[in-house]
Amino acid sequence: MSEWWQGFLDDFTLNFIDGNRWKFLVSGLGVTLEVTFLSLLVGIFMGTIVAIIRATYDKQYQEMRPGFGKSLFGIINGIAKVYLTVIRGTPVVVQLLIMYYIVFASSNNKVLIAVLAFGINSGAYVGEIVRAGIMSIDEGQTEAGRSLGFNFVQTMWYIVIPQALKNVLPALANEFITLLKETSVSGYVALQDLTKAGDIIRGRTYSAFMPLIAVALIYLVMVMFFSMLVGKLEGRLRNSDH
Amino acid sequence: MTTKDGSVLISAKNVEKHFKGKKNTIKALDGISLDIKKGTVNVIIGPSGSGKSTFLRCLNLLEIPTGGQIVLEGVDITDPKTNINLHRQKMGMVFQQFNLFPHMTIMKNLTLAPVKLLGKSQQEAEQKAMELLKRVGLSDRAEAYPSQLSGGQKQRIAIVRALCMEPDVMLFDEPTSALDPEMVGEVLEVMKELAKEGMTMVVVTHEMGFAREVADQVVFIDEGHLVEQGTPEDIFEHPQSERLRSFLAKVL
Ligand SMILES: Nc1ncnc2c1ncn2[C@@H]1O[C@H](COP(=O)(O)OP(=O)(O)OP(=O)(O)O)[C@@H](O)[C@H]1O
Numbered sequence: 378m379s380e381w382w383q384g385f386l387d388d389f390t391l392n393f394i395d396g397n398r399w400k401f402l403v404s405g406l407g408v409t410l411e412v413t414f415l416s417l418l419v420g421i422f423m424g425t426i427v428a429i430i431r432a433t434y435d436k437q438y439q440e441m442r443p444g445f446g447k448s449l450f451g452i453i454n455g456i457a458k459v460y461l462t463v464i465r466g467t468p469v470v471v472q473l474l475i476m477y478y479i480v481f482a483s484s485n486n487k488v489l490i491a492v493l494a495f496g497i498n499s500g501a502y503v504g505e506i507v508r509a510g511i512m513s514i515d516e517g518q519t520e521a522g523r524s525l526g527f528n529f530v531q532t533m534w535y536i537v538i539p540q541a542l543k544n545v546l547p548a549l550a551n552e553f554i555t556l557l558k559e560t561s562v563s564g565y566v567a568l569q570d571l572t573k574a575g576d577i578i579r580g581r582t583y584s585a586f587m588p589l590i591a592v593a594l595i596y597l598v599m600v601m602f603f604s605m606l607v608g609k610l611e612g613r614l615r616n617s618d619h
Numbered sequence: 620m621t622t623k624d625g626s627v628l629i630s631a632k633n634v635e636k637h638f639k640g641k642k643n644t645i646k647a648l649d650g651i652s653l654d655i656k657k658g659t660v661n662v663i664i665g666p667s668g669s670g671k672s673t674f675l676r677c678l679n680l681l682e683i684p685t686g687g688q689i690v691l692e693g694v695d696i697t698d699p700k701t702n703i704n705l706h707r708q709k710m711g712m713v714f715q716q717f718n719l720f721p722h723m724t725i726m727k728n729l730t731l732a733p734v735k736l737l738g739k740s741q742q743e744a745e746q747k748a749m750e751l752l753k754r755v756g757l758s759d760r761a762e763a764y765p766s767q768l769s770g771g772q773k774q775r776i777a778i779v780r781a782l783c784m785e786p787d788v789m790l791f792d793e794p795t796s797a798l799d800p801e802m803v804g805e806v807l808e809v810m811k812e813l814a815k816e817g818m819t820m821v822v823v824t825h826e827m828g829f830a831r832e833v834a835d836q837v838v839f840i841d842e843g844h845l846v847e848q849g850t851p852e853d854i855f856e857h858p859q860s861e862r863l864r865s866f867l868a869k870v871l
Pocket residue numbers: 638645646647665666667668669670671672673674
């Protein structure tokens with residue numbers, strides 16, 4: 378037993394203490410959180426726009442007066458649909474690689490590239506979440522807004538979207554948790570996130586167990602922590618009407 | 620606010636609304652013409668499904684008529700070239716289900732449109748809102764949220780919200796039908812006040828007492844047609860058509 382313990386300590390020292398290797402994990406964690414958080418912002422932004430387009434199309438297109446506006450809107454809706462299909466129909470790693478080697482071939486700002494790739498990816502999923510949120514808001518809210526004289530966009534912005542986002546807040550928080558794990562493929566574009574940090578240590582010490590289990594534990598603790606927050610949030614939202 | 624001078628504020632001309640379904644077309648409105656004169660109270664009655672709500676919603680184009688015209692103060696608002704948003708500002712609407720904005724305080728509910736659409740300052744809008752709140756006896760509820768109010772209070776707030784836009788006409792779609800009986804009175808009272816002040820009103824309601832007491836004109840709609848119109852006395856004491864007589868026999 379004490380032999381095993383000694384081995385464990387040696388392994389631990391080798392992987393984390395020697396050469397201050399624990400610093401890889403700390404800075405990797407920082408990158409992971411940064412990319413996740415910024416990606417979520419991009420995702421919510423893109424997702425909300427797509428959701429507005431899709432929900433407007435479903436609710437309003439039939440009623441719109443024929444003309445240039447209607448045709449243009451048909452095209453915009455088509456673009457949104459293509460976006461959803463392509464993003465949800467291809468692996469996120471491939472999207473990340475395309476973003477790195479093709480779209481931003483000339484740039485080396487890896488965080489920015491990762492944020493855009495994951496954000497655009499997330500937007501497709503957030504879009505469907507927010508769309509469901511918009512659809513869940515009573516038609517009477519839109520009618521009340523329009524009858525006061527607000528145009529469609531104002532009605533969405535002041536009245537429907539705030540309520541829709543509030544309703545889907547837990548789902549958006551879950552998207553954050555999904556993203557947290559999804560960004561672990563950032564190493565494909567040589568971004569040193571948490572996963573990559575563990576892998577770097579493994580490469581230096583030729584010992585896989587410690588660094589990889591440590592990385593897994595850090596993810597697990599974060600996911601459990603954020604899941605707990607989501608649970609609390611849900612409880613709070615359930616108890617308030619406004 | 621308007622005064623009675625016999626001039627026409629809204630003129631509905633041969634308004635049609637057909638809903639195309641998969642199998643059949645529902646003719647919710649089949650050619651209705653009606654003049655709403657300034658400063659008058661117009662009550663629309665009729666059986667369920669007769670087209671009352673559809674007609675009212677056509678007046679501010681919440682439903683777009685499939686035929687005919689709505690002329691508001693001389694402007695054909697059914698013409699696709701008119702900016703309907705501007706005209707809707709002049710037509711307040713009150714719904715059966717109140718439709719207050721649940722994520723905003725009462726004060727925010729009342730000031731949002733005047734600030735964003737009429738360009739009032741927040742302070743100006745709040746002053747006006749407070750004035751109106753006092754008149755409906757709810758000035759102490761300004762900072763509450765809609766979910767904290769009773770049905771009757773919500774509907775009084777909904778009326779005030781529409782009034783804050785200083786409309787030329789108020790449209791009511793069964794404003795008391797979703798209320799507990801003991802709250803109907805407080806809402807009708809506010810509407811009577813409004814009528815007394817000379818507001819032009821179009822009211823869809825099953826409250827025949829209100830129609831008798833307050834209406835200048837009562838309109839009976841059945842199966843998408845305007846069957847009879849006249850003073851409360853004409854309609855309630857001397858109904859001409861068989862359809863109106865049998866309707867009144869059921870509701871009175
Ligand atoms: N959006 C819609 N799509 C299809 N049919 C509709 C729609 N709105 C109304 N209708 C139909 O049009 C007819 C008139 O409806 P409307 O709501 O105007 O009646 P109403 O007189 O207001 O009835 P109630 O007293 O029950 O409110 C009904 O047959 C109704 O089913």
